[in-house]
Amino acid sequence: MAITRRELITTIAMTGGTAAVAVTVGTGTLHAETEGPRIPSAAVGLLYDATVCIGCKACVAACAEANGETPDTRGDSLHQAPTDLNDLTRNIIKLYKPTDGTPASFVKRQCMHCLDPACAAGCPFQALHKDLESGIVYWTADKCIGCRYCTITCPYHVPRFQWVGYNPRVTKCELCSHRLAQGLKPGCTSVCPTGAVIFGPRTVLLTEGKRRIKETPGRYYKDKVYGETDNGGTQSLYLSRVPFDDLGLPELGEESVPEKTLRWQRRFYQYFALPALLYAGLVQVIRKSVKGHVEEAHEHEKETGLRAQL
Amino acid sequence: MSAITTSQFKTEDRWERAVPVFGFPVVTRFFLVLMALTLVALVLTGYRELAGLGPVSGMNDAFGWGIWKTFNVMVLTALGSGAFAVGIAAWVFRRKKLHALMRMALLTSFLAYASGLLLLGIDAGRPWNFYWIVFPWKWNMHSPLAEVAICMSIYAMIPLAVENLPPVLERLWYFDSRLRPGVEKMEKHLHSVFPYVIALAYLLPGMHQSSLGALMLLAGERVHPLWQSPFLPLLYVWAACFMSFGCVAGCTMLCCLVWKRAMDMDVLDEAARITCGLIYGWAALRLLDIAFREQLGTAFHFDRFAGVFWLEMLMIVGGGYLLQRSVRTHERDKMFMGYVLSSVGGMIYRFSPTTLAFRPNPQALYFPATIEVLVSLGFIAMGVAGFLFAVKKFAILPGPLYLWHDMASYFRFRRPYIRWTGYFKYGFFGEDEELTNNPHE
Numbered sequence: 001m002a003i004t005r006r007e008l009i010t011t012i013a014m015t016g017g018t019a020a021v022a023v024t025v026g027t028g029t030l031h032a033e034t035e036g037p038r039i040p041s042a043a044v045g046l047l048y049d050a051t052v053c054i055g056c057k058a059c060v061a062a063c064a065e066a067n068g069e070t071p072d073t074r075g076d077s078l079h080q081a082p083t084d085l086n087d088l089t090r091n092i093i094k095l096y097k098p099t100d101g102t103p104a105s106f107v108k109r110q111c112m113h114c115l116d117p118a119c120a121a122g123c124p125f126q127a128l129h130k131d132l133e134s135g136i137v138y139w140t141a142d143k144c145i146g147c148r149y150c151t152i153t154c155p156y157h158v159p160r161f162q163w164v165g166y167n168p169r170v171t172k173c174e175l176c177s178h179r180l181a182q183g184l185k186p187g188c189t190s191v192c193p194t195g196a197v198i199f200g201p202r203t204v205l206l207t208e209g210k211r212r213i214k215e216t217p218g219r220y221y222k223d224k225v226y227g228e229t230d231n232g233g234t235q236s237l238y239l240s241r242v243p244f245d246d247l248g249l250p251e252l253g254e255e256s257v258p259e260k261t262l263r264w265q266r267r268f269y270q271y272f273a274l275p276a277l278l279y280a281g282l283v284q285v286i287r288k289s290v291k292g293h294v295e296e297a298h299e300h301e302k303e304t305g306l307r308a309q310l
Numbered sequence: 311m312s313a314i315t316t317s318q319f320k321t322e323d324r325w326e327r328a329v330p331v332f333g334f335p336v337v338t339r340f341f342l343v344l345m346a347l348t349l350v351a352l353v354l355t356g357y358r359e360l361a362g363l364g365p366v367s368g369m370n371d372a373f374g375w376g377i378w379k380t381f382n383v384m385v386l387t388a389l390g391s392g393a394f395a396v397g398i399a400a401w402v403f404r405r406k407k408l409h410a411l412m413r414m415a416l417l418t419s420f421l422a423y424a425s426g427l428l429l430l431g432i433d434a435g436r437p438w439n440f441y442w443i444v445f446p447w448k449w450n451m452h453s454p455l456a457e458v459a460i461c462m463s464i465y466a467m468i469p470l471a472v473e474n475l476p477p478v479l480e481r482l483w484y485f486d487s488r489l490r491p492g493v494e495k496m497e498k499h500l501h502s503v504f505p506y507v508i509a510l511a512y513l514l515p516g517m518h519q520s521s522l523g524a525l526m527l528l529a530g531e532r533v534h535p536l537w538q539s540p541f542l543p544l545l546y547v548w549a550a551c552f553m554s555f556g557c558v559a560g561c562t563m564l565c566c567l568v569w570k571r572a573m574d575m576d577v578l579d580e581a582a583r584i585t586c587g588l589i590y591g592w593a594a595l596r597l598l599d600i601a602f603r604e605q606l607g608t609a610f611h612f613d614r615f616a617g618v619f620w621l622e623m624l625m626i627v628g629g630g631y632l633l634q635r636s637v638r639t640h641e642r643d644k645m646f647m648g649y650v651l652s653s654v655g656g657m658i659y660r661f662s663p664t665t666l667a668f669r670p671n672p673q674a675l676y677f678p679a680t681i682e683v684l685v686s687l688g689f690i691a692m693g694v695a696g697f698l699f700a701v702k703k704f705a706i707l708p709g710p711l712y713l714w715h716d717m718a719s720y721f722r723f724r725r726p727y728i729r730w731t732g733y734f735k736y737g738f739f740g741e742d743e744e745l746t747n748n749p750h751e
Contacts, residue, residue, distance in 0.1 A: 084371070085371075086371065118528055120450075121450075121452065121453060121528065122450075122453050122454065122455055122525075122528050123450055123453060123455075123456075124449070124450055124453050124455045124456035124459055124460075125439070125442040125443075125448055125449065125450065125456065126448065126450050127439075141436075142439060143439060143442060143448070144435075144436050144439060145434045145435070145436050145437065145439045145440055145442075145459075146434045146435020146436035146437070146439075147433075147434055147435070147455060147459075148369075148374035148375060148435065149374075149453075149455045149525070151371065151374035152374050152375060152525075152526075152528070152529050153528040153529060155530055157371075157372075157670065157671075160371055161363075161371070161374060161435065162362070162435075163362055163363055163364025163365075163369070163370070164361070164362045164364045164365065165361075165362045166359060166360050166361070166362060167436070168362055168363070168435040168436065250531070252530070257528060257530055258452075258528065260530075261527035261528055261530065261540075262452060262454070262524070262527065262528065264540065264543075265452065265454060265521070265524050265527070265543070266452050269451060269452065269457070275513060275517060278513055278516075279509055279510070279513045282402065282508075282509035282512055282513060283505050283506055283509040285401075285402050286401050286402065286504075286505045286508050286509050287505040289401045289402070289404055290401070290501070290504050290505050290508070292404075293401075293406075293409065294501060296406075300326070304326075304327075304711060306327065306711075306714060307480075307483070309327060309328055309476070309480065309705065310476050310497075310501070
């Protein structure tokens with residue numbers, strides 16, 4: 001029927017006032033969001049200087065020990081030599097060595113503790129959440145449904161799922177928070193022989209990173225601390241001689257991944273205003289359709305003598 | 311082929327009433343095969359719960375999601391969006407002819423969603439934590455996955471289930487005359503809440519079918535630029551629309567062939583016309599989106615991504631063209647092929663961003679393991695078996711009016727031992743049943 005479209009439009013126009021209010025309120029909060037993610041009051045993190053790292057992997061063993069993990073000797077049943085982060089490995093040293101003779105570099109990979117973490121943005125029941133004070137991204141076992149969405153969303157590919165066993169866990173670095181509570185430093189920083197990775201408040205680490213860049217200009221790629229603004233800012237900061245992209249740290253821009261990709265999604269579901277509006281409009285139209293349809297069905301029943309089907 | 315190509319359409323063949331499939335046994339050899347597949351899947355599911363996901367599937371750290379999520383949920387619920395897409399056309403845009411297809415749409419949707427949700431529970435590594443779903447303040451309201459999980463389960467359990475009640479109530483009504491007053495009372499209540507339930511049944515799938523697309527937005531550049539787009543949610547829900555039209559109308563045509571029913575070309579033409587419009591609109595939106603993001607060049611690289619892209623587009627648009635042609639020339643085989651092509655193309659499209667066009671790292675590979683495929687197949691078999699059972703026990707498939715009378719006489723003569731309570735509100739010749747003394751009562 002031609003009237004339907006007009007009907008829809010008038011219904012929507014009738015409730016247009018509500019829509020306007022909802023969207024304005026919604027964009028109000030969105031403006032606050034676009035100023036960038038909030039930096040936690042006592043944000044702590046790591047500063048890793050790839051030019052200082054000698055690749056001894058002491059941190060890999062120390063990490064497993066500090067977290068009470070069995071050493072991952074699945075490679076040859078002898079050496080603790082995981083090839084990547086996995087369900088027993090929260091921290092790993094990798095080597096980037098191009099064949100064309102350009103500079104090589106080690107890289108330490110662990111959770112970046114993003115200021116606006118994509119894993120937490122996607123986690124359905126907030127099993128992964130960012131601590132408001134320390135900014136550490138924690139995983140909570142009794143909220144995780146094991147959907148593995150975090151392994152898809154994390155732009156650094158950090159959270160790992162345990163593939164074997166009836167009670168799988170998600171493994172990721174939590175900055176050894178149990179050691180922090182005892183006044184100790186995280187496992188990896190406490191054993192590093194060259195001081196390639198240090199622990200501290202994010203602001204202090206950032207200043208230290210910038211100081212190193214200023215002292216030795218040209219030593220670091222782009223004279224930049226990776227993580228200052230990348231992906232909205234992270235709490236694990238990196239200095240490197242080679243392009244960050246080659247170390248598995250993609251150039252993601254200053255906007256965080258969730259902010260960049262879920263903008264419209266968030267706006268649509270703000271206070272559930274637009275879905276509610278849509279629902280009201282649908283009910284209006286369908287009530288009329290159902291009434292007409294029931295009438296027709298009863299007429300048909302009289303014609304055929306067969307009970308109406310709806 | 312001759313049966314499908316004949317196009318003489320008689321007015322008495324108009325679909326006026328949903329009629330159960332009669333004269334065919336429920337338990338056939340095919341049905342037993344389906345049940346065996348289901349059983350195998352259930353046993354393997356028990357093994358999966360004990361052993362974990364690794365030993366039973368090809369999933370790995372790079373491809374955290376396997377076919378259980380990416381095919382059984384993402385693809386098959388799109389095919390099962392008939393209750394959403396056909397429903398909106400029938401109830402909101404008042405394409406009245408499509409009411410004939412509504413029961414098929416509701417049944418296929420319910421089965422696709424039920425089987426998908428069950429498998430979603432098995433795919434989850436820690437399913438016992440699903441109980442958080444009843445505490446709304448624990449939801450992460452901005453997570454697309456939370457949206458999918460919550461919306462999908464609410465949708466399948468409440469509005470979709472309620473929409474599927476009328477055929478069940480109807481069977482009770484005919485089953486025993488003593489149930490009639492109760493059933494009629496329930497139907498009255500049902501009709502009063504129907505508008506609210508139906509509206510919910512369009513809002514929720516609209517939300518979660520688009521959120522299924524939004525899932526892959528967070529994966530960023532790891533999804534190939536031909537698929538990754540801010541319009542992914544809209545393209546996903548749109549694809550679900552034409553795919554489900556294809557599923558509903560295509561399945562109905564297939565059923566008519568198998569069980570030798572007349573096809574109402576008025577209804578089928580209407581469905582084909584809408585599907586064709588949806589397909590062209592979708593293809594235009596997708597191409598424009600790719601062009602505006604300046605990624606059209608990647609479609610001409612010689613790699614598997616470009617191959618999959620052209621395969622999708624050719625199948626979908628080719629299917630759309632066949633549908634458009636069949637509306638004009640009334641060729642039923644072309645129409646059926648059009649539905650199959652466009653739906654399969656749509657299935658590949660819905661499958662690509664998570665698997666075929668997902669590039670977590672250059673070395674990563676995913677291929678489903680045997681057990682994974684068997685479980686996936688078993689859950690599909692469960693849905694198909696449910697469909698075969700339902701169309702034979704309930705009035706789901708549309709048919710001409712004379713078919714209902716055929717069914718009534720079939721049951722009177724072939725099943726005399728059934729306590730016959732009458733398939734008519736009025737008697738066979740139109741007399742009021744309560745005034746004549748029915749020997750069977």
